[in-house]
Amino acid sequence: MPLIxxxxxxxxxxxxxxxxxxxxxxxxxxxKNNEIVVVVSAMSGETNRLLDLALQIGGSHNNLATDxxxxxxxxxxxxxxxxxxxxxxxxxxxxxxxxxxxxxxGSYGNARIFSIDIENIKKELDKNKIVVVAGFQGIDDxxxxxxxxxxxxxxxxxxxxxxxxxxxxxxxxxxxxVYTSDPSIVPEARRLDKVYFDEMIEMSSLGAKVLQIxxxxxxxxxxxNLFVKSTFVDGPGTQIKFSSKEDNMEELxxxxxxxxKDEAKLSxxxxxxxxxxxxxxxxxxxxxxxxxxxxxxxxxxEGFTDLTFTVTKKDLKKALEIAQNIxxxxxxxxxxxxxxxxxxxxxxxxMRNHFGTASTMFSALSKENINIIMISTSEIKISCIVExxxxxLATRILHExxxxxxxxxxxxxxx
Amino acid sequence: MPLIxxxxxxxxxxxxxxxxxxxxxxxxxxxKNNEIVVVVSAMSGETNRLLDLALQIGGSHNNLATDxxxxxxxxxxxxxxxxxxxxxxxxxxxxxxxxxxxxxxGSYGNARIFSIDIENIKKELDKNKIVVVAGFQGIDDxxxxxxxxxxxxxxxxxxxxxxxxxxxxxxxxxxxxVYTSDPSIVPEARRLDKVYFDEMIEMSSLGAKVLQIxxxxxxxxxxxNLFVKSTFVDGPGTQIKFSSKEDNMEELxxxxxxxxKDEAKLSxxxxxxxxxxxxxxxxxxxxxxxxxxxxxxxxxxEGFTDLTFTVTKKDLKKALEIAQNIxxxxxxxxxxxxxxxxxxxxxxxxMRNHFGTASTMFSALSKENINIIMISTSEIKISCIVExxxxxLATRILHExxxxxxxxxxxxxxx
Numbered sequence: 001m002p003l004i005x006x007x008x009x010x011x012x013x014x015x016x017x018x019x020x021x022x023x024x025x026x027x028x029x030x031x032k033n034n035e036i037v038v039v040v041s042a043m044s045g046e047t048n049r050l051l052d053l054a055l056q057i058g059g060s061h062n063n064l065a066t067d068x069x070x071x072x073x074x075x076x077x078x079x080x081x082x083x084x085x086x087x088x089x090x091x092x093x094x095x096x097x098x099x100x101x102x103x104x105x106g107s108y109g110n111a112r113i114f115s116i117d118i119e120n121i122k123k124e125l126d127k128n129k130i131v132v133v134a135g136f137q138g139i140d141d142x143x144x145x146x147x148x149x150x151x152x153x154x155x156x157x158x159x160x161x162x163x164x165x166x167x168x169x170x171x172x173x174x175x176x177x178v179y180t181s182d183p184s185i186v187p188e189a190r191r192l193d194k195v196y197f198d199e200m201i202e203m204s205s206l207g208a209k210v211l212q213i214x215x216x217x218x219x220x221x222x223x224x225n226l227f228v229k230s231t232f233v234d235g236p237g238t239q240i241k242f243s244s245k246e247d248n249m250e251e252l253x254x255x256x257x258x259x260x261k262d263e264a265k266l267s268x269x270x271x272x273x274x275x276x277x278x279x280x281x282x283x284x285x286x287x288x289x290x291x292x293x294x295x296x297x298x299x300x301x302e303g304f305t306d307l308t309f310t311v312t313k314k315d316l317k318k319a320l321e322i323a324q325n326i327x328x329x330x331x332x333x334x335x336x337x338x339x340x341x342x343x344x345x346x347x348x349x350x351m352r353n354h355f356g357t358a359s360t361m362f363s364a365l366s367k368e369n370i371n372i373i374m375i376s377t378s379e380i381k382i383s384c385i386v387e388x389x390x391x392x393l394a395t396r397i398l399h400e401x402x403x404x405x406x407x408x409x410x411x412x413x414x415x
Numbered sequence: 416m417p418l419i420x421x422x423x424x425x426x427x428x429x430x431x432x433x434x435x436x437x438x439x440x441x442x443x444x445x446x447k448n449n450e451i452v453v454v455v456s457a458m459s460g461e462t463n464r465l466l467d468l469a470l471q472i473g474g475s476h477n478n479l480a481t482d483x484x485x486x487x488x489x490x491x492x493x494x495x496x497x498x499x500x501x502x503x504x505x506x507x508x509x510x511x512x513x514x515x516x517x518x519x520x521g522s523y524g525n526a527r528i529f530s531i532d533i534e535n536i537k538k539e540l541d542k543n544k545i546v547v548v549a550g551f552q553g554i555d556d557x558x559x560x561x562x563x564x565x566x567x568x569x570x571x572x573x574x575x576x577x578x579x580x581x582x583x584x585x586x587x588x589x590x591x592x593v594y595t596s597d598p599s600i601v602p603e604a605r606r607l608d609k610v611y612f613d614e615m616i617e618m619s620s621l622g623a624k625v626l627q628i629x630x631x632x633x634x635x636x637x638x639x640n641l642f643v644k645s646t647f648v649d650g651p652g653t654q655i656k657f658s659s660k661e662d663n664m665e666e667l668x669x670x671x672x673x674x675x676k677d678e679a680k681l682s683x684x685x686x687x688x689x690x691x692x693x694x695x696x697x698x699x700x701x702x703x704x705x706x707x708x709x710x711x712x713x714x715x716x717e718g719f720t721d722l723t724f725t726v727t728k729k730d731l732k733k734a735l736e737i738a739q740n741i742x743x744x745x746x747x748x749x750x751x752x753x754x755x756x757x758x759x760x761x762x763x764x765x766m767r768n769h770f771g772t773a774s775t776m777f778s779a780l781s782k783e784n785i786n787i788i789m790i791s792t793s794e795i796k797i798s799c800i801v802e803x804x805x806x807x808l809a810t811r812i813l814h815e816x817x818x819x820x821x822x823x824x825x826x827x828x829x830x
Contacts, residue, residue, distance in 0.1 A: 016471050050491065057431050057495050058502040065501070068509050069494035072487035076465065079484035080472050086480070087473040094483050098513045099558045120558070143514045143535070 002167040003035040007157035010044035011174040012231040013077045023084035035125045039135045039157040042073025062109035067147045074134035082132045092130040097137040104138035104146045111146035116163040151212030158215045162222035169224050172231040177238030180404035181257045185392045188405030194239040196349045202381045206258040206345045253357050254348035254402040259395040261342045264316040266323050267308040270333025273300040284322050290315045294376040342391035345383040364401035417582040418450040422572035425459035426589040427646040428492045438499035450540045454550040454572040457488025477524035482562045489549035497547045507545040512552040519553035519561045526561035531578040566627030573630045577637035584641050591645040592653030595819035596672045600807045603820030609654040611764045617796045621673040621760045669763035669817040674810040676757045679731040681738050682723040685748025688715040699737050705730045709791040757806035760798040779816035
């Protein structure tokens, strides 16, 4: 019997009516003679409410007790969906991390899954029951609850699908799939029938919030047959898949354009140029737990060099303090910061086979007089930092420049 | 090192400030060089909120999924109190039923504890940590969460105290201990320094809501050194203890007067008197899951008999239907019901050694022209059903008749 893992996010669990609606989605697959495991998030807003309680009393994000508190949201959802299914005449049981034996490391608030013991799930599936697993949670070696970080229920779903060797893993959300760009910025944005794992990973890290990046990496590693679908609208959704040779034949250069307004940049200017400067700066930044995204070091002019890098906006203050200290130590001329920037990225595995993606991008931006502040590239994406005020405009320009809005444009991503 | 189990109820966990206050109570005992295990209830109102969610989506009270949902309230409390303790510099860990291994039967919503494995608690105590256990919950054979019924956290605390062979079990609540009567009815009601287990069990079943009756039975069975104390006011509280010979020497006749307005009575009148009538009626009532409290069958007059019994108000409708059916089958003349009644009880192990408790009670009521509708007695209590409108008056009259309001009245319960 085919086995399908379905995952419902917080919006899909938003209230009693929506949970009943999700139950109908579950039953829709069950009556097709599939075995079903469902993974649920907390009702929308619930994790924040619980986290807020923990912080109010003086808790921190990465703490055993905080994880015990914030994991209750998924526990409630699992119970509620099970009841909704039972009431429709389908036997369902809710299961928690200690029952599914989702073993993780002890990194509270951001734990990694070591192993899943599928025995208890199998036992219930064998009794023809639908198993509803509380997402987001695991247990450490001592049986304490851990949580997997924001969006962790995606990872739970994919990990269970991998452990059960499921035929499909459907991630239900409030959008109809993965889009060529954010439809709230680009009205012409289209749902993609498929997206490659490589692309999805770039998109997840570049501001597209459809799937948690770890869940995509997990699905890629364990070859999970992954789909993103809408809870509310019937439709094919988007398949996240590996690229095959046929796909590559007539592939489009770029499959999506992402916009990320959550970065800020810092520049340390006029640093006396010596070996080891970048190492000194970035090891201090890393020691403080800050993640640097883009880095540019320009060519040394008369023995001085400038270094510019970006961090997330919430890390800016801390990064600035560190940069100012180091600037002093290195006798740099000045340290500047700017949080009025946006990162616009074009993503597509097709770049590997098409030349000129960068030049298409740069000329489209220059035609509208949008200045490019920083550039960073990988094999399948190009990101440009532009002034924040151009964020939406630049996104729309690139979406058009790469013909993403046109239906039947020969893009095998939407054939 | 002495080991103390402390239990905090929903009011004591009512909000962040109160949880911090409870933390100070915990620390107060910890700094006296005690080992501490704390058992917590859900924040007040939380269990009802969660139960309401479960019922809204169509769940029932005694259901696996409902238990998984409503048990989260205690989980959150355990996490919050642990954080509060950690922030004051005292290492604390929250623990759940699957970690403490509180094994129960599978009666969801009203489970009974089979066993507790103290190994994990001991491990944390040995590291000098305060262990904060989520009350109200257990796990069944398959690892599913069960709940112990309303007030179940009391039972958790007492069971853990018994398993750990604790030196003391303090139940913290919003009153200063066990009172001679309900202070909202009888302003002269006094806190008792001690109450005997027998009395406490009668009081718990007669409308005094200080302790869940099962927790008292449990404490009695396992000889737990049990106290009821106030979270908010410093004081000695009330000790629940076994009676000893010295205690009995100068003991007061009655130690408390309870008032219960939650019963209703039914009468089946004019039943042709044959053997087996009472059995027929009460087996039907029991089969429907209804609990009968008092029963009176009067002497048969000319071959006819009347039968009167009481049930809780919420069971009245169902009991009435059953009584009407049986009345027809037995050719009874009529079936009457009345929910405008109250049960007033005088409780005291001293009754065993004092004669005349009943006559004191009856004459006190008759002096105020309060008619006694039904009477039921046990070795240590006398209950009278009176008209509802006399509930408070009758309670005050008896409280005075037994001299419960007087300080230094020679009552060893308050020496």
